[in-house]
Amino acid sequence: MNRIRFSAFGLALALSVLAAAEDSHVRARLVSDLEALNPGATFHVGVVLEPEPGWHVYWRNPGGAGLATEVALELPDGFAVGELRWPAPVVFVQPGDIIGYGYEQLVLLAAEVAAPPGAAAPVPVRAAASWLACKDVCVLGSAELEAELPLTGEAAAAARAAFAGWRDRLPRPARPDEVSMSVTGGPLPSTGAAELTVWLSWPEPPGEVDVFPDPGPGLKVEAVRTRSRGALTRVDLTATRLAGSSAPAAVLPVVVVRTDGEGGRTALELDIDLD
């Protein structure tokens, strides 16, 4: 475990937004898009993780192995911190056909923050991030970062670059005119497995389609296979309700990513009905 201290070696006045641990193969940076603290302002605070080439970190569902990345944000009392937003991940196949979901390139995990009335700058913020980075081997890493907002200078420039286009990479709920869904092969038994087939019908051929399952506790999803023909995508998967789980899941949330010919990705959120 690489624990990065931000107040080292007499640089007590230098707040560190950046951590680069030589052993963890991931660079971590605290960022925010807050430029001016207006009353009732909402802004974003997050952590950029940049794996070295060939390394990856994991999505909130890491897939068959791995570990979900965690980012915890700490702001002064009165600031309301929303849920962490995760850009659409990529899929990687690890030896032995073990499927992983995560990020092989720079990723920003950030949350929306609402400032209380009367809040004044500077706003101190801390972020604790921890991750598992893997290439041929895996290494646990973590970083504790802090800053005062608004960021200035080089830190502000790096943050602007990180937030550029970030919203476009976030999954959003699918509109009915974008895709329609039907499910065959259910219902899923209260404990045990079923093969489900999800049919996604698009207004036009969708390009490449990847499906990222995000099952809650008590639900296991395996062997997700996707195949498109014309404007129709067939998704096969095996879902299992695990015995001994307190609340059986009624839906399986998924993120569906369309990749067009130019590599542009559109990420949509859908809920697959399991009953």
Added chain:
Amino acid sequence: MTHSIPRAVFLTATLAVASLAAAAGVGDPAPGFTLADHAGNQVSLSDFEGKIVVLEWLNPDCPFVVRHYKEGTMKGLEDAYDDKGVVWLTVNSTNYMDAEANAAFAEKEGVDWKILVDQDGTVGHAYGAQTTPHMYVIDTNGRIVYAGAIDDDPRGSKKASERTDYVAKALDEVLAGKAVSTPETKPYGCSVKYKK
């Protein structure tokens, strides 16, 4: 559930990952195997017929495994349940770890049970082992009654009192003649470094 979309166009699709679904799961008979251990002795699952057997997937290069050995998780469990007749077998499906590498690990960590060498991953695939650690409990009838994580604390951040030790719980239940209340959990850890 509707059937409104024609499916015929997909009937010729062959599904590439069928092998995954073929792995044994909870409730299935535990797949038999014979492997050499780290001392070069042949070990078969059938040698332990009628006994409760724990299988632990190992990779000494994985930080989750390193932490559990440092904290004495495996040794503690193996010790505690050895007295109750439970057999502990560690399986290493890491492609680059031969008997010598496993023997060095056993020596370093004071492992006094068998580490089975599965460099070609055959046994790992038969059980669908995905992570290190990935744990299985086999009952006296030779059925898999638990598969999944060692506990519910991937980051090793919980106090012992707040943690659920799934394997210990499953073993206690099996030894008491009860059904395992949590027979399957999502394992955590590094992916098993199978042969490519």
